[in-house]
Amino acid sequence: MEDFKERIQRLKREKDAFIIAHYYQRREIQEVADFIGDSLELSRKCTEIPNRIIVFCGVYFMAEIAKILAPEKKVLIPYRNAGCLLADMAIPEEIEKAKKKHPDAKIIAYVNTYAEVKAASDIICTSANAGEVIRKVDADKVIFLPDKNLGAYHKRSVNKEVILWNGYCPVHNRITWDSIERVKKRHPDALVIVHPECPPDVTERADFVGSTSQLVNFVEKSPHKKFIVGTEEGTLFKMQKVAPNKEFLLPDPVPLCDQMKMITPSRLITCLEEEIYEVQVPQDVAERAKRAIEAMLSLK
Ligand code: SF4
Structure with a gap:
């Protein structure tokens, strides 16, 4: 009788499929993925x-990016309703209003937005390159959306007018300094490392602030042995892989994105077996969103 991993390996071969998983996915999903990243x-x-099918284990806006950048591929998501509450906080109509109010500003959209919002923006950024995008974009005034915490973190170090949107990630916004201190009291020797979507009083006091991939690289290279990790708990899977002899602790309560966890082993199997649910992005939206994504990818 095949177990889950064997079944997925067989299905990947039969279907010519490639599985991509975000760091916040369940461990069982990360274990069978061909590529894990932020x-x-x-x-x-x-x-x-090169494969015919891309199965995207993440939330919907991420699968949309795969479809926009690889339109000839069949892009599937194992759970169609895996959404992102942060992405829900920006809609194209509000962006058009903001553009009218600030016609001299460039719109920088965080990657955690839906395709239509990307299409209405000038350039995209991620948590790994947000500061660089704000600095390098060709404007003295920018509107940064939708994450106010990420925007505020970079606003401190740029010499530009940065107008912040009023959005936030509910998972990272709940990481308060109290939730870290409860753990730090028991482990005073642990370094505090956090994601820039955390509130400003947390990013100001942390020992290191970085995107998920930057946090993973940090723990791998750091001489320290113990860390309190202020981001979604799934990230610990990769950290334990790259630094198996180090100790990783999470804030109390544990930051957990229930939308990311909607991708389960049984949903992944059904998705591959039946080739459901296919992600579609209307062509005109995809073309405009692609321009904004490529603006980021080509930034020198
Ligand atoms: S962790 Fe936050 S930003 Fe990431 S998918 Fe979940 S709600 Fe969205």
Whole structure:
């Protein structure tokens, strides 16, 4: 009798499929993925995949990026309703209003937005390159959306007018300094490393702030042995792989994105077996969103 991993391996061969998973996915999903990464790494990877099918284990806006960058591929998502509450906080109509109010500003959309919002923006950024995009974009005034915490974190170090949107990731916004201190009291020797979607009082006090991939690289290279990790708990899977002799602790309560966890082993199997649910992005939206994504990918 085949187990889950064997069944997925067989299905991948039979269907000529490539599985991509975000760091916040369940461990069982990350174990069978062909590539694991954060949003920037995943966007870059999508353009190099030779397979007929891409199965995107993440939330819907991420699967949309795969379809935009690889339109000739069949892009599937194992759970169609895996959404992102942060992405829901920006809609194209509000962006058009903001553009009218600030006609001299460039719109920088965080990758955690839907395709229509990307299409209405000038350039995309991820948590790994947001500061660089704000600095390099050709404007003295920018509107940064939708994550106010990420925008506020970079606003401190750029010499530009940065107008912040009023959105936030409910998972990272709940990482308060109290939730870290409860753990730090028991482990005073642990370094505090956090994601820039955390609130400003957390990013100001942390020992290191970085995107998910930057946090993973940090723990791998750091001489320290113990870390309190202020981001979604799934990231610990990769950290334990790259630094198996180090200790990783999570804030209390544990940050957990229930939308990311909607992708389960049984949904992944059904998705591959039946080739459901296919992600579609209307062509005109895809073309405009692609321009904004490529503006980011080509940034020198
Ligand atoms: S962790 Fe936050 S930003 Fe990431 S998918 Fe979940 S709700 Fe969206």
